[in-house]
Amino acid sequence: MADVLGRTPAELRRRVGRLSQVARVDQFVEADGPARGARRLRMVNGGGIELEVHPDRCLDLGAVTVGGLPLSWTSASGMTAPAAFEADGDEWLRTFGGGLLATCGLDTFGPPSRDRDTSLGLHGRVGAQPAELTRCEATATEVVVEGRVRQAKLFGENLVLHRRISSELGSDRVVLRDVVTNEGFDDSPHMILYHVNLGWPLLDEDAVLRLPAATTVARDEDARAGLDAWQELTAPRAGWREQVYRHEFGDADRVAVGIDNARLGLSLELEFATAQLPWLYQWKMLGEGAYVVGLEPTNCGVVGGRAAARAAGQLPTLAAGESVTYELAFVLRRAGVPVGAERKSVAA
Secondary structure, three states: OOOEOOEOHHHHHOOOOOHHHOOEEEEEEOOOHHHOOOEEEEEEOOOOEEEEEEHHHOOEEEEEEEOOEEOEOEOOOOOOOHHHOOOOOOHHHHHOOEOOEEEEEOEOOOOOEEEOOEEEOOOEOHHHOOOEEEEEEEOOOEEEEEEEEEEEOOOOOEEEEEEEEEEEOOOOEEEEEEEEEEOOOOOEEOEOEEEEEEOOOOOOOOOEEEOOOOEEEEOOHHHHHOHHHOOOOOOOEOOOOOEEEEEEOOOOOEEEEEEEEOOOOEEEEEEEEOOOOOEEEEEEEEEOOOEEEEEEEEOOOOOOOHHHHHHOOOOOEEOOOOEEEEEEEEEEEEOOOOOHHHHHHHOO
16 A cells, blocks of 8 residues: 555545645646757656656656655756657767666667668667657556557558556655557567666765676777776766676576665665566766766667677567567665655654
8 A cells, every 4th residue: 555654545635635735747848948849747756756757758767856866867968859859870869868767779779780771870769759648647556657659660660669657656666667569560670778877966986886797798998998897986087988888687587776875875776677678788977977877778688789689690579469568667765755664654
C-alpha cells in the first residue's frame, strides 16, 4: 500500500483538499528558445521526487530532483524541440540535451555507419520522435505517464515503442517499462541503448561509482589509457577526452549500478535485468562543462554501430509481429527525505 510521509491514502485524504497538493503530473508547453512548442511534463510523487518527461523527445526523462537536489546532467544545448534534430553523421550531438534518460535506437546506436543501403546517424532517430500520450495522471497509489512512439519509414522499419513511467506515491523509485514491437511484415534490426546521464552535485570528487562488473573492456586507446581507473571519479579536468567501457555481469540475473555521494547523502541506483539488457556501457566524461557519467544498459555488445554489429554476427532483430520488453528502475535517495521504511516511523 502506497503512503506519503507515513500516511495511508485514507489518512492523506483527510489532510489535503485534493491529491495534487502532494502528488500530480503537471503539463506545460515551452514558450521560448530552441524548445519552443514542445511539450513537457513534471511528475511529482509526494516522496521528494520531481521528474520531467519530454513527450516530444520519445517520452525521455529530463531534469530530476530528490529533496530539491538535481541528479541528472544537462548539456549546453538543453532540451530542444524535435524540429531541431539533425539525423546525419554525429549531428545528434547538437540536440542531445542530456537529462536522466536519452533513448538511443530503435534500429541502431553508436557511431554513424552505413548498413547495406541504409545511412545511419549517431545513436539513431527514436529520441527525436514525438509520442502519442495515452495516460497522464496521479491516482491514490501512483503517478503515471504512458505513451506510444513510432519509428517508421515507407519500405523500411515500422517499430513501435510503448512506454510506461510510474512512481508509487511517497516512494523513492521510478520505474520505466518499455515494450518494443515490430509492426512491419519483415524482420527488422533492433538495437536499443538507455543513455542515463548523471551530473553534479551527485557526481563529484567525493562520489563513489558502484558497478559490479565481471568483465570490463575499453572501447579505444583513450579508454585503455584509463582502464585501471575506470571506476574512479574526480573533479572536472581541462582537456579531458571521453572514455567508454563495456561491462558484463557474469551470471547475475539482475544488477544494480549507481553513484553515491555520502557528503550530500545523495544517491541514484539503476536496476535492470540482464536477460533483456546483458551489457552496460559506461561513458566517463569528466571534462569542464561536459562533466557527466553515463550508465547505459543495452541489448547489443557491439558499440561500433549497426554495420559493425551485423559484421560481427551480433545484430539483434525482431521478427514481424514480435515484441520485447525492457524495464529500468531508478532508486533516488537523499538523506533526511523520509522515504521507504523511514516513512513508517513518522506515522501517528
